[in-house]
Amino acid sequence: MKIKDIAKLAGVSPATVSRVMNNSGYVIDEKRKAVEKVIAEVGYTPNEIAKSLKNRKTNIIGVIVPKISTETASRVVDGITEVAKAHDCQILIANTDLQIEEEIKSLKFLSNRLVDGIIMMATEVTEQHYKVAKGISVPIVMVGQQVDGYPSIIHDDYHAAKAMMKHILAKGHQEIGFIGVSPHDIAVGIKRKQAYLDALSEAKLEVDDQLIAIGNFSIESGYEQMEKILAHKQPTAVMAVTDQLAIGAIHCIRDHRLTVPEDISITGMGDGKLSKYFIPPLTTVRLHHKTTGIMAAKNLFTLIENGYVKNEMVVDFSLRIRESVDEKEK
Amino acid sequence: MKIKDIAKLAGVSPATVSRVMNNSGYVIDEKRKAVEKVIAEVGYTPNEIAKSLKNRKTNIIGVIVPKISTETASRVVDGITEVAKAHDCQILIANTDLQIEEEIKSLKFLSNRLVDGIIMMATEVTEQHYKVAKGISVPIVMVGQQVDGYPSIIHDDYHAAKAMMKHILAKGHQEIGFIGVSPHDIAVGIKRKQAYLDALSEAKLEVDDQLIAIGNFSIESGYEQMEKILAHKQPTAVMAVTDQLAIGAIHCIRDHRLTVPEDISITGMGDGKLSKYFIPPLTTVRLHHKTTGIMAAKNLFTLIENGYVKNEMVVDFSLRIRESVDEKEK
DNA sequence: TTGTATGCGTTATCAT
DNA sequence: ATGATAACGCATACAA
Numbered sequence: 001m002k003i004k005d006i007a008k009l010a011g012v013s014p015a016t017v018s019r020v021m022n023n024s025g026y027v028i029d030e031k032r033k034a035v036e037k038v039i040a041e042v043g044y045t046p047n048e049i050a051k052s053l054k055n056r057k058t059n060i061i062g063v064i065v066p067k068i069s070t071e072t073a074s075r076v077v078d079g080i081t082e083v084a085k086a087h088d089c090q091i092l093i094a095n096t097d098l099q100i101e102e103e104i105k106s107l108k109f110l111s112n113r114l115v116d117g118i119i120m121m122a123t124e125v126t127e128q129h130y131k132v133a134k135g136i137s138v139p140i141v142m143v144g145q146q147v148d149g150y151p152s153i154i155h156d157d158y159h160a161a162k163a164m165m166k167h168i169l170a171k172g173h174q175e176i177g178f179i180g181v182s183p184h185d186i187a188v189g190i191k192r193k194q195a196y197l198d199a200l201s202e203a204k205l206e207v208d209d210q211l212i213a214i215g216n217f218s219i220e221s222g223y224e225q226m227e228k229i230l231a232h233k234q235p236t237a238v239m240a241v242t243d244q245l246a247i248g249a250i251h252c253i254r255d256h257r258l259t260v261p262e263d264i265s266i267t268g269m270g271d272g273k274l275s276k277y278f279i280p281p282l283t284t285v286r287l288h289h290k291t292t293g294i295m296a297a298k299n300l301f302t303l304i305e306n307g308y309v310k311n312e313m314v315v316d317f318s319l320r321i322r323e324s325v326d327e328k329e330k
Numbered sequence: 331m332k333i334k335d336i337a338k339l340a341g342v343s344p345a346t347v348s349r350v351m352n353n354s355g356y357v358i359d360e361k362r363k364a365v366e367k368v369i370a371e372v373g374y375t376p377n378e379i380a381k382s383l384k385n386r387k388t389n390i391i392g393v394i395v396p397k398i399s400t401e402t403a404s405r406v407v408d409g410i411t412e413v414a415k416a417h418d419c420q421i422l423i424a425n426t427d428l429q430i431e432e433e434i435k436s437l438k439f440l441s442n443r444l445v446d447g448i449i450m451m452a453t454e455v456t457e458q459h460y461k462v463a464k465g466i467s468v469p470i471v472m473v474g475q476q477v478d479g480y481p482s483i484i485h486d487d488y489h490a491a492k493a494m495m496k497h498i499l500a501k502g503h504q505e506i507g508f509i510g511v512s513p514h515d516i517a518v519g520i521k522r523k524q525a526y527l528d529a530l531s532e533a534k535l536e537v538d539d540q541l542i543a544i545g546n547f548s549i550e551s552g553y554e555q556m557e558k559i560l561a562h563k564q565p566t567a568v569m570a571v572t573d574q575l576a577i578g579a580i581h582c583i584r585d586h587r588l589t590v591p592e593d594i595s596i597t598g599m600g601d602g603k604l605s606k607y608f609i610p611p612l613t614t615v616r617l618h619h620k621t622t623g624i625m626a627a628k629n630l631f632t633l634i635e636n637g638y639v640k641n642e643m644v645v646d647f648s649l650r651i652r653e654s655v656d657e658k659e660k
Numbered sequence: 661t662t663g664t665a666t667g668c669g670t671t672a673t674c675a676t
Numbered sequence: 677a678t679g680a681t682a683a684c685g686c687a688t689a690c691a692a
Contacts, residue, residue, distance in 0.1 A: 002685055013663045018687055025688090026661050043465055048444045049388065050685035052379045053668050060422070069408040074399035081398070081425040085432075090439070092390070092422045095411040102415075109420070113669090114378045135373055219607055247607050254609075272604075277549055277577050279584075279609040332669055343679045348671060355672095356677050380669035383684050443685090 001044050010038040021046060052113075059087075061300060062110035062118040064094045064103055071272050072289055073121060076143060079293020080119060087301055089116075100124070104132050111136040117300045119143060123185045139303040143296045145186055151309045153296045157187045160285045160317040161195030161241070164267050167283070167319060168237050169203050172328035173265065176200070177211040177238035179225045179245050189214075192241045192269065211235055215245065222248020230256055236264060236328050243268035243275045243284055250278075250324070261326035271320050281322035291315050331374050340368040351376060382443075389417075391630060392440035392448040394424045394433055401602050402619050403451060406473060409623020410449060417631055419446075430454070434462050441466040447630045449473060453515045469633040473626045475516055481639045483626045487517045490615045490647040491525030491571070494597050497613070497649060498567050499533050502658035503595065506530070507541040507568035509555045509575050519544075522571045522599065541565055545575065552578020560586055566594060566658050573598035573605045573614055576654070580608075591656035601650050611652035621645050 003021075007014040012031050019025045020035045027035075038044070052058040063080060065073045077093070084091050092115055094106035103122060107129070110118055118136075121143040122129060133140055133150070142152040168176055178196045183189040200207055210232040215221030222245035229235065230252070240246035246268030250260050260266050260280060268275060271286035292315050303309045333351075337344040342361050349355045350365045357365075368374070382388040393410055395403045407423070414421050422445055424436035433452060437459070440448055448466075451473040452459060463470055463480070472482040498506055508526045513519040530537055540562040545551030552575035559565065560582070570576035576598030580590050590596050590610060598605060601616035622645050633639045 015663060028661060045438060045442045047685050048442045049379060049382045053383050054686045069404040074404045078399040090422060090424060092420060108375060112375045112378045251607060274604045277581060345679060358677060377669050384670045
């Protein structure tokens with residue numbers, strides 16, 4: 001069923017049908033009624049593809065995510081959805097499964113007029129990303145990393161981690177371990193570590209390499225890295241760069257017949273849904289992922305509409321002090 | 331840059347360019363090379379919208395989810411992504427935020443030739459859903475609920491819950507509480523409860539209404555419902571219909587200065603990422619959500635290609651016996 | 661106020 | 677083997 005058919009049934013021209021569908025131009029009431037009647041009767045809905053081709057606008061925004069089944073990513077997408085809905089816009093998700101090649105491919109594919117704009121959540125932005133992105137005509141906003149020349153919404157990873165460290169230090173800890181993640185991930189791997197290092201030096205504490213362990217994003221990795229640290233030393237506190245890592249570490253500590261936080265204090269980052277309900281409730285810092293998504297989408301829409309937007313926005317964090325950190329008595 | 335421009339630059343006709351892009355028809359090697367050269371030089375990529383209009387195929391499948399930031403939904407989407415990728419297909423997600431009206435709207439919108447098929451993950455399928463779905467020409471597969479006339483991929487909620495109950499019964503428990511969810515959700519609200527009831531009656535145990543509490547899907551609700559039960563009784567075991575509910579319940583029990591599993595055993599369902607790492611590690615049953623997504627997508631593609639597919643498939647579950655259930659000594 | 665005709669970028673048919 | 681052209685379904689400029 002196409003516009004022509006409706007026109008025939010209603011005894012008007014296709015143009016008139018189009019006009020009533022879009023409330024554009026002048027249509028005498030009588031004909032409008034007739035058209036609406038036919039539309040209702042046959043349940044006509046326009047072909048969105050044809051509309052898109054004509055209008056050069058799809059009302060779809062593309063979202064490139066490394067892995068949707070991750071609390072971080074899905075919360076961001078939740079935020080994006082919220083504002084997309086307000087703009088009557090659908091979202092097309094490219095779930096790249098952390099494959100760089102897939103990210104590039106998606107970027108190219110989506111940009112071919114399939115979407116009106118792209119939100120890219122990359123853990124790592126390579127030269128190749130950059131080159132492809134530059135050749136793309138649809139607006140792009142980056143999430144999670146500052147990328148030159150693109151509006152970027154980033155978490156204040158550095159200060160969030162620093163705040164966490166300050167909390168630990170304020171509790172009197174001096175031997176503080178660190179469980180991190182590969183520097184491929186700039187935000188989590190580099191910035192959070194730098195905050196740890198700086199906090200230590202600002203407190204005039206030595207950096208001890210044996211207290212630093214680098215793993216990946218899994219709970220298991222948290223366990224292993226903690227194991228590695230305990231093989232050499234027993235810090236009084238450990239900052240993990242992620243809630244999952246923290247939980248893994250706690251398990252390891254427990255398996256060593258030590259307790260959290262009495263023997264070793266632990267902190268995470270992210271404030272996952274369950275962290276509050278963990279035993280002990282995890283002291284962590286909440287990164288406002290949904291807010292990130294909301295801001296990214298808002299920026300994208302103003303970028304689409306105005307062609308311009310502020311270049312970098314950093315979203316807030318908030319310490320969540322719970323029970324996994326203890327006072328260290330001297 | 332469109333096909334016409336490439337044609338001009340390469341000194342051939344648009345048709346020829348199209349032919350080399352799609353490897354269709356005959357093109358003499360010399361011209362093919364010329365065209366490929368131009369394409370590479372200018373970085374031409376075809377307009378996907380125009381292709382879709384012409385081909386009546388978008389290579390996009392629509393996925394309607396109640397809430398993407400849910401472990402269940404995002405795992406299913408992960409599975410869908412995996413097979414979509416194998417079919418060179420993108421996925422368009424409509425995140426309905428549990429709004430029935432949004433689901434209907436998405437269903438209508440997506441079906442207008444915007445997608446080649448739809449996977450619908452509905453918690454509740456109303457008469458209205460049904461009516462709209464019937465008027466839609468693109469193939470639909472349902473996930474999570476059996477819907478007459480549509481291929482459906484469902485979890486074996488009934489038997490999974492029953493297996494859980496049998497495990498509890500085998501451990502010698504006789505006073506078993508139940509924390510459930512509203513019957514609006516057929517799979518979780520109705521089937522799992524029925525399994526509880528049947529297991530009890532098969533074991534010749536009385537159903538005690540004071541041991542049954544119905545909440546929603548949140549951790550907090552698990553806490554509140556457990557509170558409600560403890561106000562009247564102290565069962566030796568409680569089956570929660572969801573891991574989150576179970577975790578809430580455990581917190582409540584702990585706040586009553588009781589311990590899990592020594593005083594009260596608890597089980598969940600779902601096997602969330604963290605359930606294994608909870609203290610105590612949660613005995614639960616794993617529903618294979620990713621597999622569900624994979625099967626749904628596979629079915630959708632064969633439906634698109636062959637027009638036919640088996641009507642109902644139920645995906646496996648597996649008991650995860652961990653430490654939240656204790657032997658009840660008589 | 662309405663209708664006709666054209667074009668959006670592609671593919672496919674039909675001559676050549 | 678290749679090119680001209682129609683068609684996909686819609687919106688719009690322009691004519692009436």
